[in-house]
Amino acid sequence: MGAAVDHVTAMGMSGGSAEGNDKSQGQRFSCKSKLTALVVDNGGVCRAIQTALLRSYGVDTEAVETGEAAVELIASGATFSLIIIEMLLPFMNGPETAKQIRAMGSQSKILGITAFFDERDQQEFLAAGADDFIEKPLSPEIVIPIIRELDN
């Protein structure tokens, strides 16, 4: 199975080219360095898709359901190049999770993600230490520039 369409080419935020992205040439973009990621989302579908997407680009990815689990994981010594945190998590929400992760000294790139984009949520997330805030779905156009940046 596979759509008879070209692989979506990502235009990086800097407008860079997306060489190596064209699946029709038999090559899929993959990170050069050993990158790791953590997905924090209480929705099973979103967790599964985001994890699969990151892994498809060679990023070693783990997923947890709650902010508490994410904080616990990082407190135990795990480090991640990228952490993607859903805005509305049960108990400890996304911005609070980001705040606690930053308070532990984590230098990871933190991406806040949400189903409904809201400027107040964006401000809250960025103030908590997130580097960016986007609306779902997580797509190659968003992921590839981030991976390139972390790779360099």
Add this chain to the structure above:
Amino acid sequence: MDRNHLKRQVDLMKRSLFDQGYLDEQFIQLEELQDDDNPNFVEEIVTLFFNDSARLLQNIEQALVSVPIDFARLDNYMHQFKGSSSSIGAKRVKNECTRFKEYCTAGNAEGCFRTFVQVKQEHAILRTKLETYFQAYISFMCVFVLVIFALTYICLLFCLYLFSWQDKLDHLGLQEVKLDDYMDEGGSLIIDLYYKYDKAHMIE
């Protein structure tokens, strides 16, 4: 039903889902994630979506009939539902979720009720269409796999037949005929071997 006909049917169904706005490009991203390591990824994710969303829709329905309506809770449920809908590319469902959110934010119960009917309707339609699509796809894949097996089996029989000639020639004490010598000659291979065997038999 032949393979090509099935493939055309599957392709037409998928195109129709996109043309009618039921799915968007995010569904293509899911297909891109399907490979040999995850051969059923799309179907698994879609199944997970419909299992999860059934629960969420039930929660929303209960929240809508509670007195007073807890709009914050409704908002939370719809947030999760919209997140997963957009992640699988369920375009129409996602759009109805956005309309619901607007009424929910405004505290408009009647608006929430009305749009929730639309949400459930679009969800049910998409479920039916995707079930039909996956059934057709599975049928096509079954036929495809059977054809591959049949071709492999035929090739194996052909190879066994060729190597059995080598044994017969050796048994007659003929000058060893190396099959490799004839490999490039393709179809003439069988005719040459038969000729040598028959000649040797006549000599005996």
